[in-house]
Amino acid sequence: MFSIATPYLKCPADPLSGVRARVGAALAWWRESYAIYRQRRALLALDDAMLKDLGINRVDALQEGNKPFWRP
Template structure:
């Protein structure tokens, strides 16, 4: 397990500590936030594939770089 996963698990576990009002609502909010982040990654990576070669050059990427990044899965 990588460090970031450990932090996420700890954050979820913290929502269920006695005296915490968040409970399932807090977990649902965290899941919703995670899904929104993944959707944003997917949109930005797809937009990268639509850029022209001149636009890619402006941001310092080659077509191969854009292709490699644009085809990564949204959870990565």
């Protein structure tokens, strides 16, 4: 009876693989969020001539630059 049930009770090879995947996903999210934050701060630092080269005005730059990092 026990020899039949034994094959169905397999343990994962690495019990921490789920934790590692979640930590890796959290770190990837943090890196992406920090990159967005830096880009928006850099946009706010541009002068009007540079913004004109990009094809946006100061109002658009302020709207985009003042968004929180978690908003697209």
